[in-house]
Amino acid sequence: MTTDDRSLKEAWSSIPSQREVGIGLERFTGQRMERILSTVAAIGSAALGAQALLAAVTRLAPPDPGRIGMMALVFLPLLWMIVACVIGKGVKPAAGTFTVAYAIALALWPVVVEGGVRDPSNQPWIFFLVNIGVVAAMLAFTTRIQLIWALTLPILYGWVRLVQGGFEQSWWISTGFDVSFTIILGTVIISLAWMFRQIAAGVDEARSRAVEGYASAAAASAAEEERVAMSALMHDSVLAALIAAERADSDRARALAVAMAREALTRLANTEASIAQEGSDAPVARSQIVTELRRTLSEQGADAVVEERGAADAEVPGKVARAIVLAARQAIGNALAHADGHGLHVIVESAAADRLRVTVLDAGPGFDPDAIGEDRLGIRASIVARMAAVAGTSEIVSDADGTTVVLGWEPS
Template sequence: MPAADARAIRAAWSQIPAPEAGSAQFERFTGQRMERILQIVAALGSTVLGAQALIAAISSLSTPDVPRIAMMVLVFGPLLAMIIGCLTGRWAKQTSGVFAVAYVVALLLWPFVLDLSAPAAANDQPWIFFLVNIGVVAALIAFPAPLQFAWAAGLPFVYGYVRLVQGEFAQGFWITTGFDVSFTLILGMVIISLGWMFRQVASGVDEVRSRAVTAYAAAAAATAAEEERVAVAALMHDSVLAALISAERASTDRERDLAVAMAREALTRLANTEASFAQEGNETPVAVSQIASELRRSLSELGADAVVEERGAHAVVPERVARAMVLAARQAIGNAFSHAEGRGLHVVVDASPATPLRVLVQDNGPGFDLDSIGEDRLGIRASIIARMAAVAGTADIRSDAAGTVVELTWRQR
């Protein structure tokens, strides 16, 4: 295989995931999208509830109170960082984890900043309690599933304990705190369960996607192998078979020299590691002048004195088209050497702006009857006509006693 082709194949395969590893690009595509959705929803909800808590906190500061201000900084600083991290998608897990821990610490410290000498009503809700469910949401974003459920189950009871401390464990506080803890516990479990469910669905989609990519990679490899087999078979027919036929039919020194040259050219094609048209090609633009260069090289390898004439060959065509035209023209040139001994061989590459791309291969041989060629002879049918048809081109072959003209045409669609 030519070195350029080997490099191209390695580059292509580097973009396809290994079957056992999956695709790094697609492995968590849906999962990452789901994480962003959860982060944005968490940021929006936290903004609304955080604003309510902030207003309540500010309104509760009748006089400068350093402990309460420090508590506000401890809670709202990490909360703001969490909202920004979730909205931007940067450091979302880290900032959410910091808030989840900071909120638990603030909740545990809350009784120590209270003025327990002042009576508290059971229905009064201090501002810090508005953020209990945000603490659960922060755990959803930051922590693995077991810790999320632990946070959702434990945080309401911490909240309940602090409420009872605030109410000095009075009977009225037990009832309202029981309702609050039950509601917060149920809501927290629902939040964590929904997040877990959405992530599981996204993980399932990513797994199916990974399997599909793996299956596609295997199918692509099989297709590439089949295309390579077809290309090698065509090359063998175009070059080696023609050389063998010429050697078998050679009866003069000139014919033997031509057969040797054709055999050398065939072996060179198989072993040449720098051939620029050694792959099937793609849509990469190729200058038409390169077609002429390839045909000149082929004639040189055959030891022919024929000329390749270029007419307006500054246009570009897809690489697959250029390759097809070069190979079809090589087959026509090989036929001209095999059956007309290369007499009057002339090649024209015409890419005039107002006309389709054309490659003409002419000789002054005795000609032949196209209809009389046996079905087992594939040189013209497969290597010229079918090859041009494969790239939506045409091959017109005219032959009589004055010679043979093979006209290959491709029109830009």
């Protein structure tokens, strides 16, 4: 492949698309808020987790396999959650795993850990992680499930403590205080997280509305500028070509009038494109046109295919190829806008190595081409005038069964 061929392919790949706009910032504030919440959760979990681990190790005498297994069941998922919150990846599965593992550890606590401690004021090490389980639920689940966990974990802890104390009266007061404290603290944690997330969502929504308003204003301004430029073009170039054609009284004058008309049509068809985008006369393979049409369908979310027929090695001049692609893109856009893409099908066929025809079909309700307003240039300028500017042909047939747009070109 020569340097010119590579340059031509790069130029074709840079044809502007209708949907090449910046996306991914619609949840910028929400993502930042989630990152802040996970970082704060990592700091709090590390502090309370270290406190609980120290209490568990100091009370591990003599070594008990059941207690060691209980520690592994709790602290390994906790360590995973802390690491995930720090790096900002896999936070939800890690937090969900710790929440479930902690609930299982609480349920197994009376069975695995013997009730040797008879002092109700002496809290076990697993108590320090009750609200960490609520924080993990806040990171992993929806608001409704978060509230359920904020009530379930403290109540489960209270039941475990009462079972361990044999439901004696001295255990009810201290256990009730612990349960009520953890419920209040867990509810406050979830409420604050919900409030921060709502604020972030509001900021993202306001930003989205502002961007949409700016885009609408910019589009309206661009449309008005294009309308003014089109009016000036019609007044100067097209009117001059019509006057020259009317006054032509010889073959040379008629040839000049035709050249002026063709130049006017070229400028009219490429009003929205810059001079650098008009293309050159370097040959363009049919495969590149097919690739561009498929990219157009993909970017516009159309469930359609581009069918190839005839000579696969066909080539047309660059300006012709660009005119066909832009006209076909307009036809595809019309089919999506007015027919919802029903029955959309694109056919690219070559009867010979230097001839090309592109057909865009849809099964929409159709329209009356003669009833289109004079100020609507989607078909006149973007399809008919564009193809006429490169000495091509365009045929539009529409009825109640659908619309067919046929774009053709062959050398003179």
